[in-house]
Amino acid sequence: MSPRRSLAITLATIAIATSGCQSSSGADSTFFGKDLTFDLYLGDKLDLIDYATRTLTAECMSQHGFPQLKEAGTKQYKGFAQLLVIDRARFRGFGSEQEARRRGFGSDQAEEPPPVVSSDPNFDAALAECDKASDNALGEDTRATLDAYTDLGNQLSGSFGAWVRQEVPRQMGPMLDCLEQKGYHVDNRERYLREPYNIRHFNITPGRLAGEPYSWKPAKKPGTVEVGPAKPHLRYVPSSQEADFAAAWFQCDQSTHRLDNLLNGAHQTESEVVAKFEDKLAELNPKIEAIARKATGLVGNA
Amino acid sequence: MNRRCASRRIATFVARTVAIGALAAAGTITYAGPALADIGDGSLSCNVGEICFKKHNDGNYLDYIKHFWYGADHGGYSWGGLDGASGGPVQFEASMQWNRDTECTVYMSDAFGTTLSLTRQSQGYKYVGLLWNDANFSHQRCSPNAPWGT
Numbered sequence: 189m190s191p192r193r194s195l196a197i198t199l200a201t202i203a204i205a206t207s208g209c210q211s212s213s214g215a216d217s218t219f220f221g222k223d224l225t226f227d228l229y230l231g232d233k234l235d236l237i238d239y240a241t242r243t244l245t246a247e248c249m250s251q252h253g254f255p256q257l258k259e260a261g262t263k264q265y266k267g268f269a270q271l272l273v274i275d276r277a278r279f280r281g282f283g284s285e286q287e288a289r290r291r292g293f294g295s296d297q298a299e300e301p302p303p304v305v306s307s308d309p310n311f312d313a314a315l316a317e318c319d320k321a322s323d324n325a326l327g328e329d330t331r332a333t334l335d336a337y338t339d340l341g342n343q344l345s346g347s348f349g350a351w352v353r354q355e356v357p358r359q360m361g362p363m364l365d366c367l368e369q370k371g372y373h374v375d376n377r378e379r380y381l382r383e384p385y386n387i388r389h390f391n392i393t394p395g396r397l398a399g400e401p402y403s404w405k406p407a408k409k410p411g412t413v414e415v416g417p418a419k420p421h422l423r424y425v426p427s428s429q430e431a432d433f434a435a436a437w438f439q440c441d442q443s444t445h446r447l448d449n450l451l452n453g454a455h456q457t458e459s460e461v462v463a464k465f466e467d468k469l470a471e472l473n474p475k476i477e478a479i480a481r482k483a484t485g486l487v488g489n490a
Numbered sequence: 491m492n493r494r495c496a497s498r499r500i501a502t503f504v505a506r507t508v509a510i511g512a513l514a515a516a517g518t519i520t521y522a523g524p525a526l527a528d529i530g531d532g533s534l535s536c537n538v539g540e541i542c543f544k545k546h547n548d549g550n551y552l553d554y555i556k557h558f559w560y561g562a563d564h565g566g567y568s569w570g571g572l573d574g575a576s577g578g579p580v581q582f583e584a585s586m587q588w589n590r591d592t593e594c595t596v597y598m599s600d601a602f603g604t605t606l607s608l609t610r611q612s613q614g615y616k617y618v619g620l621l622w623n624d625a626n627f628s629h630q631r632c633s634p635n636a637p638w639g640t
Contacts, residue, residue: 238594238595242593242594257592257593260592260593262593263594263632265594265595265632265633266633267594267595267597267607267632267633267634268595268607270633270634270635271597271605271607271634278603279603280603295635296635298561298630298632298633298635300560300561300631300632301593301594301631301632302593303539303559303560303591303592303593304539304592304593305537305538305539305540305559306537306538306539306592307537311538312538315538315592316612319610319612334609335609338607338609341607342606342607342619345604345605345606346604346606346619348604349600349602349604352602352603352604353600353602353604356602382582382601383601383627384601384602385601385603386601402560404560406537406539406559408537416559416560419560419561
């Protein structure tokens with residue numbers, strides 16, 4: 189029996205055994221034996237694999253006489269692992285009035301590694317070779333599996349995002365009425381609902397980042413590889429006008445139940461979206477687990 | 491496109507390329523607007539290490555492009571390329587992207603905080619997809635820490 193057929197029969201058997209199960213959270217459970225949540229998407233494993241391939245590539249480039257990537261450093265980021273997080277920050281909700289005033293509607297500037305920009309065709313050719321070698325070191329068909337899995341992550345995110353784009357504006361109706369009563373008016377509701385967290389639509393002056401804006405720019409002289417400075421973490425400081433508005437936003441969230449409605453709807457939608465793609469998850473998750481094990485063996489965890 | 495229109499486009503392209511070359515030779519190229527993310531060297535190429543966007547879903551024309559090497563909220567940026575910064579705002583108008591970042595995955599978000607990953611590509615510009623066409627809000631390097639709202 190082929191491994192694929194064997195897997196299919198195993199999954200089908202478990203599916204029959206557990207079909208119709210209802211978990212304590214209300215989400216359907218499946219052959220995974222778990223709730224149908226975005227946790228079934230192995231974003232943390234993908235982050236590990238991403239780190240491994242880049243570490244291998246940096247080493248390979250160094251051996252080809254291009255130490256820039258190794259010197260810039262590789263790091264395991266929480267990237268794919270954060271792609272599908274559902275929390276109140278996702279809908280610009282605050283836990284308290286105090287938190288609303290402190291955070292406002294901006295965001296800290298995240299730290300970024302030094303950019304490495306090439307204007308050297310020799311560097312580019314070596315990089316293409318090294319990328320390929322790194323993929324192959326993790327096993328045959330690794331790149332195809334990774335591409336399929338990142339595409340799956342985007343399909344999950346995109347499907348969930350379609351609901352968000354429909355539901356967030358719908359929930360803003362009562363919220364805008366509440367904010368209007370507190371003296372915050374939007375001139376053009378239709379335009380505002382394209383970007384509902386942009387406080388400029390309420391004529392609020394936003395705060396600023398506590399530090400200098402990033403200003404490095406590569407000269408792009410042919411034949412050179414340039415390494416820019418890392419982008420530092422900078423804290424976002426809301427303006428006083430924005431802090432007052434955020435407090436009003438929190439109060440309106442309490443009275444209109446906008447945030448609660450969105451979080452409840454989000455978890456229901458999450459379950460539906462995962463159900464739609466569970467066959468693909470069942471097919472690809474074991475492959476990703478296997479590549480991740482190999483990645484750990486080659487470079488360890490960051 | 492008819493032959494006459496095609497000829498005119500080619501003529502315009504050549505004229506602009508010659509003009510850019512002349513300015514570059516004289517060392518007088520300047521860029522308007524938030525120039526940090528502009529094409530940098532007068533070259534239209536998307537270099538290794540850059541995160542590149544194109545306004546139109548068309549592989550042939552490079553009339554409206556924007557290159558970054560860092561994460562950014564796209565608000566306030568205008569399209570560069572052959573027409574300088576005259577192509578209108580980047581935000582909500584990108585149709586193609588090419589991620590050549592050398593160090594991490596890039597994430598693109600809409601104004602509602604929904605994010606897609608843009609893994610590294612070796613084969614040129616790619617259509618950003620139906621959901622993101624005319625909906626890009628920002629992109630981030632390494633993690634999807636979207637610059638909310640402002």
